[in-house]
């Protein structure tokens with residue numbers, strides 16, 4: 001899976017949602033909730049990345065919450081500075097624009113933090129990123145920083 005590059009100086013605007021889903025930055029006491037969610041729905045490696053992203057002030061973790069329930073998350077500056085990810089949405093909540101909302105909100109946060117570009121490390125759904133944030137593949141980026149990682 002290649003890394004992708006995203007220009008942050010021409011991001012699409014954040015569209016208001018027409019439902020009860022709130023996308024907001026997480027706070028430190030919510031770390032266990034997000035890490036447990038990442039481990040339960042995805043992997044222990046992703047839970048580790050979430051924990052690292054929570055160590056920043058403010059935490060580099062955005063969440064999608066509906067009626068007190070966590071539906072998805074996205075991190076930045078977890079494995080490397082300037083990296084977006086990991087991100088994931090609970091299977092039952094997919095296809096409602098939540099992944100795109102988390103992506104756009106997190107990329108805007110990275111722009112506000114001073115980055116001009118974000119890197120999506122070892123991107124799985126390349127088409128999703130191309131479509132929602134103008135991501136392009138970085139030549140020669142496979143395997144990238146995750147090559148040889150222990151699981």
Ligand SMILES: CC(C)(COP(=O)(O)OP(=O)(O)OC[C@H]1O[C@@H](n2cnc3c(N)ncnc32)[C@H](O)[C@@H]1OP(=O)(O)O)[C@@H](O)C(=O)NCCC(=O)NCCS
Nearest residue numbers: 087088089094095096097098099100101123124125127128
């Ligand atoms: C990728 C992910 C976060 C998207 O979340 P989501 O809430 O379903 O996304 P949205 O509803 O905002 O957008 C869905 C759109 O993206 C498209 N999409 C989803 N996965 C895709 C993929 N693998 N390749 C291309 N397009 C994809 C859908 O077809 C859909 O298109 P539509 O708007 O025309 O219906 C979610 O599928 C997920 O958690 N996947 C598993 C974890 C993962 O791969 N994370 C990314 C690691 S780099």
